[in-house]
Amino acid sequence: MTNFAKAKAHTNIALIKYWGKRDEQLFLPMNSSLSLTLDAFYTETEVLLDDNLESDQFILNNDIQSLTETKKITDFLNLFRKQAGITTPAKVTSQNFVPTAAGLASSASAFAALGCAMNQVTNLNMDKSTLSTYVRRGSGSATRSLFGGFVEWQMGTCSEDSLATPVDDANWDIGMITVAVNTQKKTVSSRKGMKLTVETSNFYPAWLESAATDLVAIKTAIKQQDFEQVGLITESNGMKMHGTMLGATPPFSYWEPRTLEVLTKVRQLRGQGWQCYFTMDAGPNVKILCRYSDSQKLQKFLQDAFPDNPVIISKVGSGVELLAK
Numbered sequence: 001m002t003n004f005a006k007a008k009a010h011t012n013i014a015l016i017k018y019w020g021k022r023d024e025q026l027f028l029p030m031n032s033s034l035s036l037t038l039d040a041f042y043t044e045t046e047v048l049l050d051d052n053l054e055s056d057q058f059i060l061n062n063d064i065q066s067l068t069e070t071k072k073i074t075d076f077l078n079l080f081r082k083q084a085g086i087t088t089p090a091k092v093t094s095q096n097f098v099p100t101a102a103g104l105a106s107s108a109s110a111f112a113a114l115g116c117a118m119n120q121v122t123n124l125n126m127d128k129s130t131l132s133t134y135v136r137r138g139s140g141s142a143t144r145s146l147f148g149g150f151v152e153w154q155m156g157t158c159s160e161d162s163l164a165t166p167v168d169d170a171n172w173d174i175g176m177i178t179v180a181v182n183t184q185k186k187t188v189s190s191r192k193g194m195k196l197t198v199e200t201s202n203f204y205p206a207w208l209e210s211a212a213t214d215l216v217a218i219k220t221a222i223k224q225q226d227f228e229q230v231g232l233i234t235e236s237n238g239m240k241m242h243g244t245m246l247g248a249t250p251p252f253s254y255w256e257p258r259t260l261e262v263l264t265k266v267r268q269l270r271g272q273g274w275q276c277y278f279t280m281d282a283g284p285n286v287k288i289l290c291r292y293s294d295s296q297k298l299q300k301f302l303q304d305a306f307p308d309n310p311v312i313i314s315k316v317g318s319g320v321e322l323l324a325k
């Protein structure tokens, strides 16, 4: 038997962050989160189920991947194969479309695209929310990449209801600018960083409390299309997540000197009347939520201030899609 599908998924940036698991096996999060899907960064993945293969093969950006990397993919594919009652090996060929300088290669778009293609080749025909409970087990943030615009990942009570739901298509003059501060592989992965934080940070209980409040508030602001509130809540939530890491043992931080310079510049631009708000993930790069109609001007200000750092504009991205079958 052979069966083929190709899918494309965009990455997403959390405005209310996912930071910590309550179940590491099932990837159940400690808190619900909310993101914006980005158009500029995405992954395209082909899956070929083929009985003639001896084992799974994984090719990423034209390079055959090691056994360790392939094993991660195999574990993920097994979730689908088990449900479909098959054991057919797969050839997975994946391409990340991320401006090389951006350093934003993301597991979110990768597992969302792979999950969508697997859903097709196994004929499981799950709807996107159900599919998101499978995709979640590749990487938590991938859960949100199945939908476009603003997307919520509800923490749920168990594996079946910890899933993504679309909140708003964000079709109201919204964009995001990334200032790439350092594109090297991060020293502490998000997986390790969140685990250390949950286990040791004194600030963690306070984080959980305010993440819940921030989520309610941002959903109200989104409904009202109150861009300023969306931005202010985003900025505050991101900083609180980074604060939890300073309370861990040992303390750690993803920030670099240039990160702080970019944050200062964004505050300065805001002082001059521009609507722009920063957030950061498990790395030193800064993402700036802005009006898409302002993005070219803001990009110029930022590029003039930081000539050596790539400054990349993105508009809002759409949900995962099947490109071929």
Ligand code: DP6
Residues within 6 Å of the ligand: 013, 014, 016, 017, 018, 019, 027, 033, 107, 138, 139, 140, 141, 142, 190, 191, 280, 281, 282
């Ligand atoms: C800071 O989804 O990469 O970007 O579930 O262990 O694969 P795993 O972690 P991952 O963590 C993302 C953390 C974050 C915040 C977010 O995207 O919500």
